[in-house]
Amino acid sequence: MRNSRFVTTLVVALALAFVVRLSAWAQEGGDAEKYRQGAQIYAENCAVCHGENGEGRVGATLAKDWPSIRPDLAARATIANGVPGSPMPAWSQANGGPLTDEEIDAVVYFLLNWQTGGFPEITPRPTATAMTVLSPVPGVEGDPNRGAVLFDYNCKVCHGAGGEGRIGEPLNKTWASVRPDLAIKTTIAEGVEGSPMPAWSQANGGPLTEQEINDLVAFVLTLSESPVEQVATAAPETSVQASPLSGWWGVALAIVLFFLIVLLSQLLQRNSPR
Ligand code: HEC
Ligand code: HEC
Numbered sequence: 001m002r003n004s005r006f007v008t009t010l011v012v013a014l015a016l017a018f019v020v021r022l023s024a025w026a027q028e029g030g031d032a033e034k035y036r037q038g039a040q041i042y043a044e045n046c047a048v049c050h051g052e053n054g055e056g057r058v059g060a061t062l063a064k065d066w067p068s069i070r071p072d073l074a075a076r077a078t079i080a081n082g083v084p085g086s087p088m089p090a091w092s093q094a095n096g097g098p099l100t101d102e103e104i105d106a107v108v109y110f111l112l113n114w115q116t117g118g119f120p121e122i123t124p125r126p127t128a129t130a131m132t133v134l135s136p137v138p139g140v141e142g143d144p145n146r147g148a149v150l151f152d153y154n155c156k157v158c159h160g161a162g163g164e165g166r167i168g169e170p171l172n173k174t175w176a177s178v179r180p181d182l183a184i185k186t187t188i189a190e191g192v193e194g195s196p197m198p199a200w201s202q203a204n205g206g207p208l209t210e211q212e213i214n215d216l217v218a219f220v221l222t223l224s225e226s227p228v229e230q231v232a233t234a235a236p237e238t239s240v241q242a243s244p245l246s247g248w249w250g251v252a253l254a255i256v257l258f259f260l261i262v263l264l265s266q267l268l269q270r271n272s273p274r
Contacts, residue, residue: 035106037103041107042110044157045098045157046062049087053114058087062111063114071112072108075111076108079108080095080101087197091104137181137218140218140221141217142215143218145219147216147217147220150212154216158196168196171223173224185214185217188201189203200216
């Protein structure tokens with residue numbers, strides 16, 4: 001009786017030890033896989049701003065020592081939620097981004113390895129996509145073919161490979177502006193403040209030269225269905241621009257003004273001699 005209980009205990013203990021050992025092996029294998037997945041996600045989504053080796057570019061340096069006690073949690077929160085008011089987008093699907101929780105875990109795992117010197121592996125570059133030769137847009141300075149390469153590396157992550165939109169706006173559209181080339185150039189050079197769209201010109205602290213931005217403008221125009229007509233029919237007058245008082249800003253301003261007037265009238269009433 002006592003003997004059989006002893007044997008049962010022994011068998012259970014051995015089985016437990018085996019399971020623990022097995023899951024440790026599985027984990028070791030899983031980690032290399034996770035690292036590769038993280039490296040891939042990083043190359044496709046993050047290198048554009050943080051540099052291929054985390055050295056920083058438009059975005060912060062990530063190849064560093066993290067001051068946090070749980071750097072994985074800190075990094076995961078930043079990646080999932082983004083940094084509002086900065087170019088750092090929110091990546092989690094819960095926040096409208098493109099990455100699953102598992103993918104975010106993988107990319108966190110990947111970038112924290114820089115802290116310890118990293119794996120001896122090399123970050124894969126984004127795979128080059130075959131491109132058709134584009135004819136230049138009449139009246140526009142840049143070369144759309146060079147623009148296509150620049151777009152693939154810098155813009156695809158947010159605007160999609162064919163400009164169909166992802167975190168950023170679709171660009172394969174008909175442009176409302178009369179001189180779309182100028183409007184597009186300004187947006188690329190200066191970015192859109194308060195949105196994830198970074199400023200790309202060197203004059204604004206970005207990585208691209210004026211020529212490169214011209215090339216990008218030419219390429220972006222080829223994304224819309226009728227680039228030639230669009231610029232060819234462009235007349236230099238009457239550009240349609242949203243007034244700064246339109247939409248919610250106008251409403252907010254009206255409310256603030258209303259309260260100011262009420263406040264002022266009360267102050268005047270209080271101070272006026274009876
Ligand atoms: C459009 C540019 C851009 C892209 C793309 C981008 N980031 Fe960032 N990221 C930034 C900027 C800018 C900051 C600094 C924000 C701040 O604190 O003002 C930042 C901050 C961070 C931080 C916090 C750094 C710190 O020191 O606390 C982490 C972590 C990070 N990014 C990870 C990622 C990951 C992972 C990806 C890809 C999934 C990514 N980023 C994609 C621009 C970008
Ligand atoms: C981190 C994401 C991100 C990256 C990288 C990015 N953009 Fe954008 N872009 C946006 C967002 C978001 C908007 C919309 C901004 C707004 O109006 O609120 C935008 C807007 C634009 C617009 C204006 C669209 C319109 O309808 O007026 C153009 C043009 C543009 N981007 C071109 C580019 C080009 C070219 C690159 C590469 C050099 C680039 N973007 C890289 C996020 C990005």
